[in-house]
Amino acid sequence: MTQSVVVQVGQCGNQVGCRFWDLALREHAYVNKKGVYDEALSSFFRNVDSRRSNGGAGNITGERIRSLKARAVLVDMEEGVVNEILQGPLREVFDSTQLLTDVSGSGNNWAVGHLTYGSAYREQIVDKLRRAAEHCDCLQCFFLIHSMGGGTGAGLGTRVLSLLEEEFPEACRIVTAVYPSAEDDVVTSPYNSVLAMKELTEHADCVLPVENQSLVDIVNKIKQMSGSVIKRDTAVISSRGGLSGAEKPFDAMNNIVANLLLNLTSSARFEGSLNMDLNEIAVNLVPFPRLHYLVSSLTPLYTLADVNIPTRRLDQMFTDAFSKGHQLIRADPKHSLYLACALMVRGNVQVSDLRRNIERLRPTLPFVSWNQEGWKTGLCSVPPVGHTHSLLALANNTCVKPTFVELRDRFSKLYKKKAHLHHYLHVDGMEQSSFTEALSSLNSLVEEYSQLDATKGRLIPDVPRLHIAT
Amino acid sequence: MSIVTVQLGQCGNQVGQELFDVLSNDAHDGQRKVYSKSCIERFFHETSSGDYEARAVLIDMEPKVITQSVFKAAQSERWKYGDHSHFSQKQGSGNNWANGYCVHGPRHQEIVEELVRGEVERCDRLAGIVAMMSVAGGTGSGVGTYVTQSLRDTYPNSFIVNHLTWPYSTGEVIVQNYNSVLTLSHLYRLSDAILVHENDTVHQICARLMNIKHISFSDVNKVIAHQLGSVLQPALTGHSHGDFSRNPLGELLSSLVCHPEYKLLTLCSIPQIASSSMAYSTFSWPGMLKHLRQMLIANAKMEEGIDWQVKAPPVMPGGGFSTRSQRGPGFNTSLANLLILRGKDVYKTEIGEFQDPSIYTEWLKPTEALSTWKSPISFNKYEKCATVVSNSQALLGPLDRMVGKAWNMFASRAYIHQYTKFGISEEDFLDSFTSLEQITSSYKQL
Numbered sequence: 039m040t041q042s043v044v045v046q047v048g049q050c051g052n053q054v055g056c057r058f059w060d061l062a063l064r065e066h067a068y069v070n071k072k073g074v075y076d077e078a079l080s081s082f083f084r085n086v087d088s089r090r091s092n093g094g095a096g097n098i099t100g101e102r103i104r105s106l107k108a109r110a111v112l113v114d115m116e117e118g119v120v121n122e123i124l125q126g127p128l129r130e131v132f133d134s135t136q137l138l139t140d141v142s143g144s145g146n147n148w149a150v151g152h153l154t155y156g157s158a159y160r161e162q163i164v165d166k167l168r169r170a171a172e173h174c175d176c177l178q179c180f181f182l183i184h185s186m187g188g189g190t191g192a193g194l195g196t197r198v199l200s201l202l203e204e205e206f207p208e209a210c211r212i213v214t215a216v217y218p219s220a221e222d223d224v225v226t227s228p229y230n231s232v233l234a235m236k237e238l239t240e241h242a243d244c245v246l247p248v249e250n251q252s253l254v255d256i257v258n259k260i261k262q263m264s265g266s267v268i269k270r271d272t273a274v275i276s277s278r279g280g281l282s283g284a285e286k287p288f289d290a291m292n293n294i295v296a297n298l299l300l301n302l303t304s305s306a307r308f309e310g311s312l313n314m315d316l317n318e319i320a321v322n323l324v325p326f327p328r329l330h331y332l333v334s335s336l337t338p339l340y341t342l343a344d345v346n347i348p349t350r351r352l353d354q355m356f357t358d359a360f361s362k363g364h365q366l367i368r369a370d371p372k373h374s375l376y377l378a379c380a381l382m383v384r385g386n387v388q389v390s391d392l393r394r395n396i397e398r399l400r401p402t403l404p405f406v407s408w409n410q411e412g413w414k415t416g417l418c419s420v421p422p423v424g425h426t427h428s429l430l431a432l433a434n435n436t437c438v439k440p441t442f443v444e445l446r447d448r449f450s451k452l453y454k455k456k457a458h459l460h461h462y463l464h465v466d467g468m469e470q471s472s473f474t475e476a477l478s479s480l481n482s483l484v485e486e487y488s489q490l491d492a493t494k495g496r497l498i499p500d501v502p503r504l505h506i507a508t
Numbered sequence: 509m510s511i512v513t514v515q516l517g518q519c520g521n522q523v524g525q526e527l528f529d530v531l532s533n534d535a536h537d538g539q540r541k542v543y544s545k546s547c548i549e550r551f552f553h554e555t556s557s558g559d560y561e562a563r564a565v566l567i568d569m570e571p572k573v574i575t576q577s578v579f580k581a582a583q584s585e586r587w588k589y590g591d592h593s594h595f596s597q598k599q600g601s602g603n604n605w606a607n608g609y610c611v612h613g614p615r616h617q618e619i620v621e622e623l624v625r626g627e628v629e630r631c632d633r634l635a636g637i638v639a640m641m642s643v644a645g646g647t648g649s650g651v652g653t654y655v656t657q658s659l660r661d662t663y664p665n666s667f668i669v670n671h672l673t674w675p676y677s678t679g680e681v682i683v684q685n686y687n688s689v690l691t692l693s694h695l696y697r698l699s700d701a702i703l704v705h706e707n708d709t710v711h712q713i714c715a716r717l718m719n720i721k722h723i724s725f726s727d728v729n730k731v732i733a734h735q736l737g738s739v740l741q742p743a744l745t746g747h748s749h750g751d752f753s754r755n756p757l758g759e760l761l762s763s764l765v766c767h768p769e770y771k772l773l774t775l776c777s778i779p780q781i782a783s784s785s786m787a788y789s790t791f792s793w794p795g796m797l798k799h800l801r802q803m804l805i806a807n808a809k810m811e812e813g814i815d816w817q818v819k820a821p822p823v824m825p826g827g828g829f830s831t832r833s834q835r836g837p838g839f840n841t842s843l844a845n846l847l848i849l850r851g852k853d854v855y856k857t858e859i860g861e862f863q864d865p866s867i868y869t870e871w872l873k874p875t876e877a878l879s880t881w882k883s884p885i886s887f888n889k890y891e892k893c894a895t896v897v898s899n900s901q902a903l904l905g906p907l908d909r910m911v912g913k914a915w916n917m918f919a920s921r922a923y924i925h926q927y928t929k930f931g932i933s934e935e936d937f938l939d940s941f942t943s944l945e946q947i948t949s950s951y952k953q954l
Contacts, residue, residue: 039571040599077571176598309572311725312680313518317602318646322682325922377922378682390723393711396678408920411913413679414603417725500912501919504941506949 039077040178040306042316043170044110044299045198048151048191050216051184052112052119053288058183058296059108059131060277061423065300068423069308075103078307082109083131084173097175109173111136111166113198115155115190116143135169138162144189148230149465149472151193152237157467163198164205171206178306179210179316181299182242186234187218187227196237203241210317212302213242214295217367217441219251220448226458228448233472235445236479243320245331246298247438249367253291259363260290260339274339276424297422298334298366301430304384305418311389314382314416322414323378323434329486332432333371335364338425352387352427356395359431360403367441374437375494376405380414385427387417406490407498436494439487446480453477509635509754510550511740512627513564516641516655517601517648518573519673521566522725524640525577526733528562532587534741534888543885546742546752552587553630560587563631565623566594567655569601569612569647593627595619601646605687606930608650609694616651617658624659636667636757638740639699644675644684649691653698660698667757670699671736674706674906683923685914690932692907693940696947700757701765703773704903705732709809716812718782734888735777738895743848743881753881763846763879764899766872769950770843774902776803777895778811791892793849793857800894801861807840807902820866841954842868842877842900850883851892857882862896869954904951911944 046055066079075085077099083106084096096107108131114120117139123129124137138159144151171177180202184195202211215238218227238245257275274297275290305314324330337358338351359381362370383392392415405412422428452458453473462468515524528551535547552560562581566574566589574594582588595616601608628634639656641648652670659668672691675684695702710731714723718731742752745759753759765771778800781789799811806818818838847862863874887893917923918937928934 178599309576311522313570313572313600315570315600315602317600317604318681321602321604321646321923321926324926327925380682388722388724389728390711390715390720393676393678400678408917408922409682411677411679412682414682415680501916503912503915504945506942506945 039081040176040316041081041109041174042179042181042303043167043174043177044082044108044181044183045113045167045202046110047113047182047184047195047198048188049114049116049119049185050188051191051195052114052123054183054214054216054292054295055110055112056123056128057277057289057292058299059110059128061293061296061300063106063131065423069420073103075099075101079103079106081303081307083107084109096173106131108132108136109170111138111170113138113163113190113194115140115151115194117141136166138166144193145461146224146226146230147189147461147465148193148233149462149468151189151191151195152197152233153193153465153467155190155194156197160201164201167202167205177206177209179212180206182211182213183295184213185216185218186231187222187224188230192230192234196234196241199237199241210320211241211243212316212319213238213245214299215245215247216295217247217249217445219249220444226452226461228445228452229458229462229473231445232449232480233476235442236476239328239479239483243330244324246334246432247331247367247441248295248298248334249441250291252366252368253294255363256294256339257290274336294336294366297336298430301336301382301384301422301428304420304422305382305416308418308420310416310418310420312415312417314380314414318414319380319432323380323432325377325409325434326486328483329377329434331434331438333369333435333438334366335359335431336366337364337429339364352391353395353398355427355429356399359429360399367438369435369437369441371433371435371437372403374404374435374439375491376403376412377434377436377490378409378412378414379434380416380432382416382418382430382432383427384418384429385421385425387427389417392417404494407493436487436491439484439491442480442484442487446477446484449477509633509756510563510631511635511757512624512631512637513562514624514637514639514655514659515564515566515577516639516652517568517645519642519645520640520648520652521568521573521577523673523729523732524564524566525580526726526729527640527736528564528581528587529584530730530733530737530888531741532560532584534737536586537889540885543742543752543883550635550740550742550756553590561590561593562587563627564589564593565620565627567596567620567651569597569608569651570599571596593623595623601650603646603681603683603687604926604930605646605650605653605690606927606932608646608652609654609690610931612647613651613654617654620655621658621662628663634666635755636669637663638669638671638757640671642673642675643688643691644681645687649687653691653694656695656698667700667761668698669701669703669757669760670695671703672705673732674704676707676711677906677909680707683926685910685917686923686927688910689914689940689944690937692947693943696771696943699771700761701773702771703775703897705735705775706906713780713810717780717810720782731780734780735775735895738777738850738887738893739775739848739897741850741883741887743850743883745881746879752883759879760846760897764844764897766844769947770899772899772903772907772947772951774898774900775895776800776809776898777893778803779890779893780810783889786889793853793892796892796894797857797859797861800896804842804845804896804898804900805840805867806838820864840901842898843954844868844872844877844879844899846879846881846897848881848895848897850885850887850894851890852884852886853892854882854884901951901954904948907944907951908948911941911948915941
């Protein structure tokens, strides 16, 4: 069984991360009735005896659970968020060696995060990462969580990403990046996002972009259904059963992202008839190295309180996964081109249900000519808390292009007027060329997606086969 | 003589466990002393404490599946896997053939050889090795190919048969066609015979014949286990002179694989019914054999929906062979067939229809092209059961489509960087494509 380490950077990263750890504990508590530290728990937690001075690596499975410590590194250049975590119910899950904080913040400036703090804290960051890695028997993957709009998450977060590539080249790097919406109140967020995008394109194995606006829409949709219609604690936004009590403003949205990560890793942690490990995600969903932006959707978002015909509800779950309203970015994958698609099913779903739905939905989805049957499927037997089954769909689809184009346009608008540029150029090590390079990286990414889009709908003839002389 | 089974990857281990279940249940069914003894000697090792341990080695690059299989075996209380017969790592092969073949295979070669040697040495005499794997993933396909290669080097005179499970053609793993092409091209040079089950076909059998509403992989694997069991269980062959054959794999190969260019084997089995319907069904040999023959020539894998329009061309005056042009499209020409009949009244069966020269190519006389094995013992609770193992054009369509899809993907170089980073070059891909086009072309010419 492999282990993964979560690195949460910046305010957004840490708040989402906090929800992730809460829900992860809830999920394992639900499944693990005997209180024994098992392989599934070890993928994200160490079992530590806090009475012993060094605690030990805490990887021995089969023992009783004593004190669980998250395999995480928390980084923030302000103290507020991390302090709140340390005073909250999750304080036992982290120890002080996993934290890195400063006081003054990055001022929403990518250059400050990436260059100033990146250099100042380089040694300490590498040290903490290495320690977390050494506590793992078999480290498979790093999950980086951060936002793209601010200074710490975008700047220092992407610096951490390149450090991960340098120091741990064998481990997979999966990034959950929260993109700012157009109405974002941080004026310089386009600069921060585009500068960060270049880093993600070059150093990440997979990126799962998430847009705040989509999360807001989903939360609203669920709240509309609430009351007598939905079973309590089954909504993807709910924290019921977790450690934290009253819910804070962004909690509902952050729970969605936390659930995304839990479902992504479910097949690696729990058993099933068709396992799907984390390293299989990159191999199957990334046909060309730079095109690694995956659109995700989670269904069902809630369980209805009354009893429905099981099969209809199951098929509805598959249909929903491809609908616009369930995607975590504002995009419509059905009207763009699919390069590849992964379906991770949890719970009491059999292979025939999966095959039936793929055959049913396939004609409605445009796939690129060389990957007409581009499906990667996984079946995990353990459902998430409160549901009998769930589906996570990850699509490598050209519908990410509009998001990137919009980002580029907002960037250009500012850049043309050289607005706020001096804040960045004042930072030691920051050159104007960083801006132009980042822009050109984004442009060529958009161009690659455009070229693939151009093939959509066209009848591409089969490439002539090798001819054998008889 | 004993057979050692090597189970590779998730599919290999899941199917293997179902296979041993079928074999064990069949061996313990009723009072059939000689048959049971022969079956047990072939597949199980009796320990000093009276346990039956499967003669199997379980290999996977991650631990969950092997743990499940070992657990399920122990639950049967009739047989189990040996405590030291398995090997797993912590991190899988990531659906990447190159990762399996270039990294995991060599890294663990010694320990795998050690485990297999242990099983082989526990056999009085080795009848051969059966390696079970899928072609879609990374471990079964990649590590499986490497292990087959190492087995071939270590046991150059033993029979090695690979059992492959092909994935759903609508897609289970996106790079499944690359993994399949690479596996088949390599195995063709290493293996003595390649026995194939397709998920699509077995799924249809479950859906239409066995009336299973929500088909799980367990259901699929049970059907595969039944069909494989009907081939591998003891039978009386032409050469065994009244005893159960002591060289099943050797005789299988000499019946079916007369030319190294033609190694792909498929299975058709009749009947396949839900166990709940068994008590109400009666079977007659003539009816079953008639259906089975039509299944063979029309390339249908089950009794329902057979195309009875596909006919063998009429026998020429003088009894000559028909040519390829006389057989219509949709006609599955065989190179050789092995008919295995088990159950009541098996000595009263008429198999003449299977010796009809018009269903074979001209190279072998029909009496050489058809071999028959019989066993009066009923298999797996079926009163009568007939299976034909066929070296024919049955896989031509699926193979051709698989190569076509892989070639299209290769033309755009999609996913190639995932393979080259582990040491498989574009030239290696081209070599594999060339081999498979050659194999496809050979079968087309039958």
